[in-house]
Amino acid sequence: MSPSRPTSARKRPSQARSQVTVEAILDAAAQVFEARGYAAGTTNRIAARAGVSIGSLYEYFPNKDAIVVALAERELEREREEILELLQGSARDSLAGLLRRFVETVVGFHTRSPALHRILFEEAQHPPETHACVLRFEETLAHALADDLRRRRLRIPDADLAAHLIVQTTESLAHRFVLRGIHELDQVAFVDEVTRLLARYLGARRPSLG
Amino acid sequence: MSPSRPTSARKRPSQARSQVTVEAILDAAAQVFEARGYAAGTTNRIAARAGVSIGSLYEYFPNKDAIVVALAERELEREREEILELLQGSARDSLAGLLRRFVETVVGFHTRSPALHRILFEEAQHPPETHACVLRFEETLAHALADDLRRRRLRIPDADLAAHLIVQTTESLAHRFVLRGIHELDQVAFVDEVTRLLARYLGARRPSLG
Amino acid sequence: MSPSRPTSARKRPSQARSQVTVEAILDAAAQVFEARGYAAGTTNRIAARAGVSIGSLYEYFPNKDAIVVALAERELEREREEILELLQGSARDSLAGLLRRFVETVVGFHTRSPALHRILFEEAQHPPETHACVLRFEETLAHALADDLRRRRLRIPDADLAAHLIVQTTESLAHRFVLRGIHELDQVAFVDEVTRLLARYLGARRPSLG
């Protein structure tokens, strides 16, 4: 009879069920978009893969675009947390070490959920909200990275510019690396070389990689 | 009636006309794809923009996918020629100068025909053949660039790997730069900074840019 | 807490609550149908507007059609009472006076609840039962009016036919008047002219209107 009783961390039954459904839909959407891209990822297929009816899908999302937006927000939020944690815990790491872990982490994002990243960076085909999500995300990363660079007192004329370019380079190379498949370079070699590229950009004379 | 290829000799009137039609269709396709992407670019719109009937379009291309493939081949062929010319004529340029002109040229490709490049790098929305086109194109560039690097006798452990990464970095950053619009960095500053990045990667201590 | 209904006897508390719910649903239905018509008035919206869950709505009505039928019955019952009262109390009125009040009353029905009347006369979009309701209602009116006419000893060959035509004319013109909005004729002028039409039909030489 008591309409809400947040006894523990559990959600109320109905809410918990809803949340599960929403998550299932987002997971399914990621898989479906991965298989054939955004345009060919139909709402019916997403619903089917999520194990819910098409009606239920539209109970939680007003339209198809809303699904990508939610998917992007969920994923980028997770990634943001992960990266900020990485940067916060790396105050004592060498610059090369930091860069290497940064590259590894970003590559990990793309290999873990290539569907999402393909969609997010294919841009201009889906709602502007997603675009905005990505820009905010990248800005956050760049700011945090710039702060770290400044703390290291490197001789860099413009830390913001450098951080910006590092974020863009890492993201776009990771994106490509995943799109191209693993045929060209294996992942370790790829990460090594990108780290070297970034380390030299920042002026580290002899980046000790690995 | 002699079905000779354009390479040499004369063409029969009808074939010449065909060639004109094909070109018109490809030009129209580039414009239409640019407006809303590959999926939203309908064959009827392409035909209309090209000034031919939809029936004629299918006379020259067996299906929609064949249009993108042809478009990609035509464009990448042009770009390949332009880049190879650049590399051949730059034997006496400084490394920094070469890199700068390389970056400028690639950025130019993307800004000149963003439609095409968006499609080419959006992957997995269009036929795999286009993917193959791009890979061949990038390999050609990487080989030519590696040869150039070797001729310069730099202290680079693996010229092929370096050339490969340079090509990938330049292409992917140029792609992003165009997708994001010019809001973040103006084009000159962007080219400057990417050139600096690549120059340092190759070990140039103080790249005098511009 | 004594939940007895005014008319007779007592009902169980639960039934009184039921009655309130039913009325709330019918009121909500009238409002929702008014906004966009019968087809666009969804059961979910009706339930929401009534402040009950969709499940409760289906507890009281087996399906959507049953709601319109009940709505029609309730409204026409009210109107029937009002009209019969009017006719009963008008034995001493002039014919013209009676007609004027009849027209005014019918126009009032339509302006007061246009939603309902639009639905009732839109026919064939909703269940045949509502049609039957309307026919019964009009027959009742026509009979009562015919009785009145006969009591007045007018020289009318067929009082039933005349009463029938008067009812139909008044209803259908009132319906149209409301559908068209008040742009064409203002309401008073409209009532005046329709009264004149009916008065002359019944042979009144100089109907003194108003």
Next chain:
Amino acid sequence: MSPSRPTSARKRPSQARSQVTVEAILDAAAQVFEARGYAAGTTNRIAARAGVSIGSLYEYFPNKDAIVVALAERELEREREEILELLQGSARDSLAGLLRRFVETVVGFHTRSPALHRILFEEAQHPPETHACVLRFEETLAHALADDLRRRRLRIPDADLAAHLIVQTTESLAHRFVLRGIHELDQVAFVDEVTRLLARYLGARRPSLG
């Protein structure tokens, strides 16, 4: 080869075929709307009944609403011509004769295409364009009728008002008569009585009906 050659009254093959298709769709739409009303008359059913594919239907009409609008325009144009012809040819008829033929004609419109008239007068469920069509049509009729009444030099204070009411009354009664079916009054008796109503309204002492 000459792109247009209006030799005779014939249309070019392609155009003729188009015209036939358009007419078939409109005819089918009238039938389908008649069967279940506007909302339940689906575009797929219309296409099927017309013997064309759904794609063809959308080749000629941008959306469902456009079909009703076209249907209304086509039908009202036909009716307008017929009524104006009637009024022009009736200068020497008696007033009662004119009214009778007017009523007969309008009733004929409704019995001949009840589907259309049900839709046209159910209003407010379909695009405003149809509404505008009907208003224009009725205005035309009222003007023409008012002119006729003025030419007859009757003692009518406001010929425009009278004509307006006659048009509205005839249209709305004919509409109802058809909706109610033929159960109540047979058509001849109905026309007789409506004519009498209108004749008396206009002051004809002894309307010789029939």
Next chain:
DNA sequence: CATGAATGAGCTTTCATTCAT
């Protein structure tokens, strides 16, 4: 060779209705 009317599978989305809680 050129044309463009015709096709129909398949897309996104709505909504009356059910049933486990």
Next chain:
DNA sequence: AATGAATGAAAGCTCATTCAT
């Protein structure tokens, strides 16, 4: 009794592709 998440048939509409002319 009351709830509201879930259902899924069916709607309006698009677009790659064909084929009679």
